[in-house]
Amino acid sequence: MAAILQIDKLSKQYADGTAALHDVTFSLEPGEFVAVIGPSGAGKSTLLRCINRLVEPTEGSVLFDDIHSDKANRRQVQQLRRQVGMIFQGYNLVERVSVLHNVLHGRLGYMDPIRGALGLFSNHDKQEAKALLVRLGLEQQIYKRADELSGGQQQRVGIARALCQKPKLMLADEPIASLDPLTSKVIMDYLYRICREDGIACMVNLHQVDVAKSYATRIIGMHKGKIVFNGRPDELTDEAIAHIYGGSPVKE
Numbered sequence: 001m002a003a004i005l006q007i008d009k010l011s012k013q014y015a016d017g018t019a020a021l022h023d024v025t026f027s028l029e030p031g032e033f034v035a036v037i038g039p040s041g042a043g044k045s046t047l048l049r050c051i052n053r054l055v056e057p058t059e060g061s062v063l064f065d066d067i068h069s070d071k072a073n074r075r076q077v078q079q080l081r082r083q084v085g086m087i088f089q090g091y092n093l094v095e096r097v098s099v100l101h102n103v104l105h106g107r108l109g110y111m112d113p114i115r116g117a118l119g120l121f122s123n124h125d126k127q128e129a130k131a132l133l134v135r136l137g138l139e140q141q142i143y144k145r146a147d148e149l150s151g152g153q154q155q156r157v158g159i160a161r162a163l164c165q166k167p168k169l170m171l172a173d174e175p176i177a178s179l180d181p182l183t184s185k186v187i188m189d190y191l192y193r194i195c196r197e198d199g200i201a202c203m204v205n206l207h208q209v210d211v212a213k214s215y216a217t218r219i220i221g222m223h224k225g226k227i228v229f230n231g232r233p234d235e236l237t238d239e240a241i242a243h244i245y246g247g248s249p250v251k252e
């Protein structure tokens with residue numbers, strides 16, 4: 001199957017000289033659910049953000065569905081961002097507006113900017129946004145303000161907003177880091193099930209190895225800006241985990 005995402009020799013050095021990514025190469029096939037694990041500072045967030053150009057890579061290329069992100073013009077970056085949904089640890093909702101409006105923000109990339117700024121969403125978009133909220137078990141919360149919701153409910157709104165973009169790829173940057181274990185399971189169950197049902201490829205940064213092992217179809221392990229593991233969950237041995245988190249060499 002043709003890759004939906006092809007990352008080649010990607011490196012990122014921040015302005016202060018921090019080398020966050022070094023020579024990262026991998027590809028993602030449609031429908032894969034990939035967990036990215038690694039210690040704090042390994043470069044997981046930088047990697048995700050280089051994919052949708054929230055961070056400019058220093059070297060290397062990102063090819064997403066025929067768009068060379070590194071060479072893309074403004075129109076192509078906009079096209080890329082429409083097709084790549086993003087879920088954040090802190091949910092990134094507009095707190096004082098309704099849950100429905102937050103979800104509709106996922107349509108802004110498809111709209112005339114003036115209609116978008118005025119909040120003139122079509123009835124079709126509103127129906128789709130409501131259907132997504134029902135799918136995420138939030139039918140009672142549709143007209144509430146976002147800041148009236150619990151953390152787990154807010155993250156479900158974040159997922160609905162990303163789905164409203166009709167993405168081909170979902171990037172989730174530590175989506176459960178601020179949630180308790182029970183709520184984390186609910187969020188991971190929704191994210192996994194919906195991505196699998198809708199054929200959306202997903203890359204999710206996680207701190208919890210056990211969570212990565214129970215959901216991912218593939219795991220990428222990072223250490224100091226490099227990929228040091230790329231394999232199936234059953235290949236992630238204790239030794240491989242020690243290598244990712246401690247940098248010890250993997251025996252051949």
Ligand SMILES: Nc1ncnc2c1ncn2[C@@H]1O[C@H](COP(=O)(O)OP(=O)(O)OP(=O)(O)O)[C@@H](O)[C@H]1O
Pocket residue numbers: 014015016018019020038039040041042043044045046047
């Ligand atoms: N804007 C920035 N400017 C300078 N250095 C940065 C910036 N953002 C991240 N870094 C550095 O780049 C490295 C990788 O950071 P990144 O946030 O990508 O790692 P991470 O694996 O996602 O970490 P965590 O799990 O703690 O979120 C770290 O050394 C970090 O301090």
